[in-house]
Amino acid sequence: MLMKIVLSGGGTGGHIYPALALMNRIKEKYPDSEFLYVGTDRGLESTIVPKAGVAFKSVKIQGLRRSLSLQNLKTVYLMIKSISDSKKIIKAFQPDVVIGTGGYVCAPVLYAASKLGVPTIIHEQNSVAGVTNKFLSRVVDRICICFEDARGDFSAYPEKIVFTGNPRAQEVASIKESADLKEYGLKEEVPTVLIFGGSRGARKLNESFAAAYPLFKNKPYQVLLATGDVHYKAVEQEISALPDRLDNVRIVPYIHDMPKLFKRTDLIVSRSGATTLTEVMALGLPSILIPSPYVTNNHQQKNAESLVKNGAAEMILEKDLQAQSLFDAIDKLMTNETGRKEMAFQAKQMGITDASDRIIDVILALKK
Numbered sequence: 001m002l003m004k005i006v007l008s009g010g011g012t013g014g015h016i017y018p019a020l021a022l023m024n025r026i027k028e029k030y031p032d033s034e035f036l037y038v039g040t041d042r043g044l045e046s047t048i049v050p051k052a053g054v055a056f057k058s059v060k061i062q063g064l065r066r067s068l069s070l071q072n073l074k075t076v077y078l079m080i081k082s083i084s085d086s087k088k089i090i091k092a093f094q095p096d097v098v099i100g101t102g103g104y105v106c107a108p109v110l111y112a113a114s115k116l117g118v119p120t121i122i123h124e125q126n127s128v129a130g131v132t133n134k135f136l137s138r139v140v141d142r143i144c145i146c147f148e149d150a151r152g153d154f155s156a157y158p159e160k161i162v163f164t165g166n167p168r169a170q171e172v173a174s175i176k177e178s179a180d181l182k183e184y185g186l187k188e189e190v191p192t193v194l195i196f197g198g199s200r201g202a203r204k205l206n207e208s209f210a211a212a213y214p215l216f217k218n219k220p221y222q223v224l225l226a227t228g229d230v231h232y233k234a235v236e237q238e239i240s241a242l243p244d245r246l247d248n249v250r251i252v253p254y255i256h257d258m259p260k261l262f263k264r265t266d267l268i269v270s271r272s273g274a275t276t277l278t279e280v281m282a283l284g285l286p287s288i289l290i291p292s293p294y295v296t297n298n299h300q301q302k303n304a305e306s307l308v309k310n311g312a313a314e315m316i317l318e319k320d321l322q323a324q325s326l327f328d329a330i331d332k333l334m335t336n337e338t339g340r341k342e343m344a345f346q347a348k349q350m351g352i353t354d355a356s357d358r359i360i361d362v363i364l365a366l367k368k
Contacts, residue, residue, distance in 0.1 A: 003033040003363070006093060007054075008109040009101030010043035013199060014125060014275045019101040020052055021167035022123075025356035026363075036093045038086065038109045045105075059085045063104045079108055086112035096367050097121060099359075100136065107132050114139040119366035123359070125166055125274035127306050128299040129153035142362050146274065146352070147306050164359050165352025168275050169282035173353040178263035184224055185250045191221040193330055194261060195269040198292070199254075201228015202271060204318055205290055210238045211323035213249065221266070221334045222248040226255045259283075267333055267340065269326075272304035272315075280313075284348030286340045287313040288329050290321055312346040 007023060009015035019037070026033050039045035041058045049056045059082040062075050086109045090098065098113035099121045100106030106122065113120050120140040122133050127147035129137075137143055137154050144164040145151065154161055181188050197205040206227050216223055227235045232253035239251065255261055259279055262268070268287040270276055280287050289307065291300035307313035314333070316325055333340050352358070 001030050001032070003030055003097075003367070004035075004093065004095045005033065005363070006036050006038060006090060006095040006098040006109070006113070007101070008038045008098065008106045009103050009123075010039040010045040010105040011103035013044060013048070014273055015102040016045050016048050017275060018123060018125060018167045019099070020049070020054070021171040022099070022356050022359055023054065025167065025170060026360060029360065036089070036095070038089060038105070039103075040105050043103065043105065057089050059089075059105065059108055061105055061108055082108035083112045083115075087116060090116055090118060097363050099123065099363075100133075100140075101125070102130050102133060104132050107135060110136050110140055114141075119363075121359070121362060121366070123164070123166075124150050124153075125278070126150065126299045127274075127302045128297045130296065130299075141366055144359055144362060146278065146355075147303070149302065149306055162358070162362055164362070165355030166274065166278035167356040167359065169278045169352050170354055170356045172259045172262070172279045173282040173351070175259050175263070177260055179257065179261040181264055184252065186222050186224060190248070191266040191334060192264060193221060193223045193267045193269060193334060194226075194265040195223065196226040196255065196258075196271075197228060197290075198271045198273060198276075199228070201226070201231040202290070202292065203231060204321055205269075205271075205326075206231045206235050208321050208323050208326045210235050212327040213239055213242060213246070214244065215323070215327045215331075216249055217244065217246055219248060219331070219334070223250070223330075224261075225249070225251045227251060227253055229253045267330065269330060272300045272307075274299075274303060277303055277307065278351075281307070281347050281351035282353050284344045284351060286333060286343035286347065288333070289313050289315045290318060291315065293318050307347065307350065310346050310350055312343060312350055314343075 007019040009019045036055045037049045061082045097119045100110045101123045110120050121142045122140050123144045124133050127149040143160045146166045272289040272291045289304040291304045304315045308315050
């Protein structure tokens with residue numbers, strides 16, 4: 001069966017990678033399907049999507065300022081123009097369905113599709129809905145969610161909501177290979193903690209770990225910290241100044257294939273972005289979550305709370321994060337295998353490992 005699908009989503013990897021994961025699964029099931037991705041020239045999608053071999057078109061749009069600003073007049077002008085441009089793109093491609101995975105670029109693209117009578121789907125990855133998805137909920141045909149907590153943000157349209165989970169979960173769960181710990185200077189048979197603060201790293205997490213570094217001496221587990229490229233030099237300098245270099249701790253700037261490393265990890269310590277949590281739940285991993293306080297609507301804390309209330313994770317708020325609290329939380333779990341296994345079980349219970357297939361069912365129902 002041939003399906004023609006327009007995908008849109010941008011700004012962050014958390015909006016782009018679920019769209020590409022869904023596309024890959026559709027291609028597996030329906031190899032003749034055709035895809036077009038609509039984003040902006042300034043977002044990450046302008047480099048990630050063409051590298052993935054997907055046809056890419058751009059529209060010019062920017063987000064609304066939350067304060068009174070002349071820039072908002074420009075935003076309104078760009079919105080009107082980008083709706084017109086999106087209509088031309090959609091008419092030329094003639095898709096069966098248009099799917100938005102978040103970011104303000106979705107607003108003109110999905111609004112244009114709805115006005116043209118093309119079936120539309122939005123996918124909300126977080127437990128708190130983004131502004132764009134709330135705006136689009138009025139005009140789209142279906143709203144796919146990953147956290148039950150998100151239902152409340154779309155309560156005016158309960159008939160549109162479908163609980164699907166995140167396509168990244170299905171993609172990660174299907175990966176057969178795992179990383180070689182020796183590549184990171186770690187031992188294969190020793191329990192492993194992986195610490196990272198998102199793709200760019202998290203300064204407070206790095207600083208707290210550097211201060212806690214001596215506490216990990218002679219522990220029966222090993223630790224790998226990914227600092228983020230911009231923070232690596234500062235962390236390395238701070239630890240190099242200490243009297244002891246520990247053989248059970250390794251520090252790297254970045255990890256390129258995180259899901260494969262997840263498969264060799266006994267505990268994750270990280271931010272609580274939607275994509276990370278999706279992968280953690282799909283693989284059934286215990287975690288200590290440190291939500292970023294610098295995100296819209298504090299959605300990372302809400303994401304983390306969804307796991308914590310189910311016994312699937314522990315949480316440290318950034319304001320409470322320091323060397324001792326970080327070490328204590330890690331050490332408590334790494335010296336309690338039963339506790340880790342229980343947490344892993346609860347995380348797995350929350351994981352949705354057929355998310356793409358669920359969304360494909362929604363697409364097929366709308367296509368009919």
